[in-house]
Amino acid sequence: MTKSRAQTTQKKQQASSTPQGPCPMPSIARLIGGKWKLIILQILIFNGTKRFNELRRSIDGITQTMLTNQLRALEADGLIARRIYPEVPPRVEYSATARAMDLQDMFLAMHKWWVDGEKGGDNP
Amino acid sequence: MTKSRAQTTQKKQQASSTPQGPCPMPSIARLIGGKWKLIILQILIFNGTKRFNELRRSIDGITQTMLTNQLRALEADGLIARRIYPEVPPRVEYSATARAMDLQDMFLAMHKWWVDGEKGGDNP
DNA sequence: AACAATAGTATCAATTTTCGTACTACGTAC
């Protein structure tokens, strides 16, 4: 099924509640879950704006279909901005939005956790 | 397919490399990806040890099949400890391991990010 | 005897995610 651009991928939230309101983990799982979203976001957040094939070459194993799908979903969720230059051949640039840039702490925490695990030999 | 207990779910890592070594994002995606793992881990990390049906009742929409599957996978990855008491009816307790407890910063960063998004009206 | 709780297992089905491959139009290089 082809979704129109900018249509949210998120369904009505059914997360259990906490005193601070609905628990965000199911929503966050939908936003950054899947095989490729974390690495795409990490690249755009920490390495800046990239074009389609730069991303494709940076990510081992991803297909162009999947890259397109994931970029569209991330754009729909407001985490990526897509900028088209009216040129030939086509030039399209992808950037992390401000909202995505605010995920830096999460990525740093993940990375630190992994590195600590490497040192302790605890990583799966 | 039924996996034996404690057998890792992780396939050979194919992540692209960084100057600091292989990029951990694909591995982290496999560890905490999927629909239910984040919320299971969050509950066990922040609310302490739970039994099976306590978890089941805490999480809206999860089926017993999925809860069992996800607990097994998390245990296999060393993020959850499962303790069986030889009682009738059965008493099984699930806890976050030390390794999982080290994910608190990641969860706090995620939660803060979401709460900031709620305030700014930016959440999908 | 019936019901409930416990923590699942087993099996099949449904849904979602990911992949594979052929194709597109244009400009440039050879």
Added chain:
DNA sequence: GTACGTAGTACGAAAATTGATACTATTGTT
């Protein structure tokens, strides 16, 4: 004329994830 790069589209297939449902043995309660 052919090949390449660009950033995809289209469509069907495969794989993975998630769900639905019936069932299990034991104890305790009514």
